[in-house]
Amino acid sequence: MRDTVLTVVNLPAILLALGAIFAAVISFSLAPLRVLLPVLGVSMAVSSVTTFFFKLSYNHAITGPLSRRHFSAVEAPVPRNSLLRARIAEIDKQTHGNITIYRGFKPFRGYGKVIGGWSFAIDITKPREYSGECSRFEVHEIRDHVKRQVEALEWLGLRVEERIFVSGRDVWDGRVFIGQDGRPQATIEGRELRKLLLEPDNRARPYTVIRLLGWDGELALTIFLRFVIVKRNLFIEASHSILTPLRDSFRGHDQVKRVAGWWGHLGLGLRSIRLFSRPMSAFAHWAERRDDRRALMELADRFEDPHFDHGVFFSAREWASDERYQRYFQKLDSEMYTKVVEQRIFDALVEFLDKHNIDTGELVQRQTTILNNGVMVTGNGSINAQNVAGGTGAHAGPGEQKGGGKQSGT
Numbered sequence: 001m002r003d004t005v006l007t008v009v010n011l012p013a014i015l016l017a018l019g020a021i022f023a024a025v026i027s028f029s030l031a032p033l034r035v036l037l038p039v040l041g042v043s044m045a046v047s048s049v050t051t052f053f054f055k056l057s058y059n060h061a062i063t064g065p066l067s068r069r070h071f072s073a074v075e076a077p078v079p080r081n082s083l084l085r086a087r088i089a090e091i092d093k094q095t096h097g098n099i100t101i102y103r104g105f106k107p108f109r110g111y112g113k114v115i116g117g118w119s120f121a122i123d124i125t126k127p128r129e130y131s132g133e134c135s136r137f138e139v140h141e142i143r144d145h146v147k148r149q150v151e152a153l154e155w156l157g158l159r160v161e162e163r164i165f166v167s168g169r170d171v172w173d174g175r176v177f178i179g180q181d182g183r184p185q186a187t188i189e190g191r192e193l194r195k196l197l198l199e200p201d202n203r204a205r206p207y208t209v210i211r212l213l214g215w216d217g218e219l220a221l222t223i224f225l226r227f228v229i230v231k232r233n234l235f236i237e238a239s240h241s242i243l244t245p246l247r248d249s250f251r252g253h254d255q256v257k258r259v260a261g262w263w264g265h266l267g268l269g270l271r272s273i274r275l276f277s278r279p280m281s282a283f284a285h286w287a288e289r290r291d292d293r294r295a296l297m298e299l300a301d302r303f304e305d306p307h308f309d310h311g312v313f314f315s316a317r318e319w320a321s322d323e324r325y326q327r328y329f330q331k332l333d334s335e336m337y338t339k340v341v342e343q344r345i346f347d348a349l350v351e352f353l354d355k356h357n358i359d360t361g362e363l364v365q366r367q368t369t370i371l372n373n374g375v376m377v378t379g380n381g382s383i384n385a386q387n388v389a390g391g392t393g394a395h396a397g398p399g400e401q402k403g404g405g406k407q408s409g410t
Helices: 002-027 031-063 082-095 139-151 193-198 248-255 261-271 280-296 329-353 363-374
Strands: 099-102 113-123 158-167 203-213 219-230 233-243 395-397 400-401
Touching: 002 031, 031 261, 082 248, 082 280, 082 395, 139 193, 139 203, 139 219, 139 329, 158 193, 193 203, 203 329, 219 329, 233 329, 233 400, 329 363
Parallel strands: 099 158
Antiparallel strands: 113 233, 158 203, 203 219, 219 233, 395 400
């Protein structure tokens, strides 16, 4: 509304002012310039008054219903545009689903920066010492067991869910991920989900997503667990992602004070004085509305194109995250979340495999390496550890190296 008023008034005002100046130049006369004074007066009056009321309403919104103390997402206003209302309903539906269709290389879109992970394989046909044969199990059994054990932590802010990650370029294999209307499905379940669990080489990957929220949602740690049975081996993979707090630039509105009293309104009025303000701004809104309508219309030919990438490429929360922790204790808490959850994961694995009479000696060794030494294999294959030793009889400590092993520390 503000930009429409300013464009309707100031665009003709600018054209009249330029026309008067041009007429005065070519006629060598000051008579055409007489129109400048009323044009300038109307432009300044309308621009200043419109800007004043916009700033006032903006201030009352920021310090009122949008303030930290009063904001409620449940009471958020409904868009007037029917297309946007439909789009928000679709986003809400997708949010509560269990499918993530990503674009590009990074699969865990929206979960922040990948900070590390680990993976290993266990021979599930090797029985415990002096015992009988191993009992067989399905991959969904160990997934469910680990999930129950992690949920048993009953940690505030803890959420565990099953989610499918698939590239937007790999969703055209049947109608599993794309509905009859050509739009992405929100949920996959039943037989199709079980099929994905049993196919280790499928392009769509099921993960157990363990998410921990701390610092009033400012900090979000996510662990992605994947279990695959390949012949006689159980392969376990884990990746860690972290969403750091919002950048400080997004907190500026929390410092805004409510305009009140005569002096406050007078100061706001002085800061609102404008001339020829935003003469073209309304066109940007009209173009945005046109683009919204084009983007939100059901274009069957576009959705039926096998080369169309349905993957998400942008996350508002991820984009708004700071590049670093803002408190030292946030870093310590993220490490605490990781250690506690990983300890519970390994305990659950050992308990489950013991019940199936499977040797867990190698698993316990890997657990000690990962939890006690803090080993994480990152994307470029390097190892980050407090103390690492290798070789027969190797021992590593601060500043020492024995047994031919190599020691590194960070």
